[in-house]
Amino acid sequence: MALVLIFHRVENRLHTLETQFKDLNSTIDKLTQKLEFQGKTLEKQVDQDEIGFCLHLPGRFTSVEINLFYSYVSETLSCLHSRVRVRLPDLGGGLPTLASIMRRKGKNQRIKLVWEAVLEMLGLQEGDILALCTFFITHGSEAQYYPANQRQTYTSDISMMISKVVKNEILRESLLRAVQVVENGRVQKDPKKILSLVQK
Secondary structure, three states, rough: HHHHHHHHHHHHHHHHHHHHHHHHHHHHHHHHHHHHHHHHHHHHHHHHHHHHHHHHHHOOOOOHHHHHHHHHHHHHHHHHHHHHHHHHOOHHHOOOOOOHHHHHOOHHHHHHHHHHHHHHHHOOOOOHHHHHHHHHHHOOOOOOOOOOHHOOOOOOOHHHHHHOOOHHHHHHHHHHHHHHHHHHOOOOHHHHHHHHOOOO
16 A cells, blocks of 8 residues: 555656656747847847948948949839839738838738749848848938939949948948849839838
């Protein structure tokens, strides 16, 4: 009888330990997921801070350089917005700005898939759009749009200029990709429209 009682106690103890072990494992899994999420968030924040810091440095670019970069950025963002809306004709009225697309793509799978497809088609990445929008917002109030024929009077090789004067690697690569989008003729040009594309 005593042996049976001891056996039951041991069995109960093992069951308790097993439950505690499962709870501990669950807690560790949740903590690991949380740390991974925080790590990714921090990594994105570092990239954003780096871009923002570079863009806000006084005297970083001349007015001509800002205008040239702004022109390519404007056309690229305009193209991105137009291409997404064309592929979502039934949602077009609810996507009046690029910012509206960027906000809704996190909640709407259809918009997200179209967004990713258009980015791939244009040879752009998510980080490029962050950098280009940051540049646009930072310099939009002071910049002037240069049409293609006017740009040629300032530089014969915009890619070379970007490589020389843009020290921030993230922004430099994003601007070079924007130039590729424009120079490859993939842009539907409507420079006046761009002013509304990143409004919140």
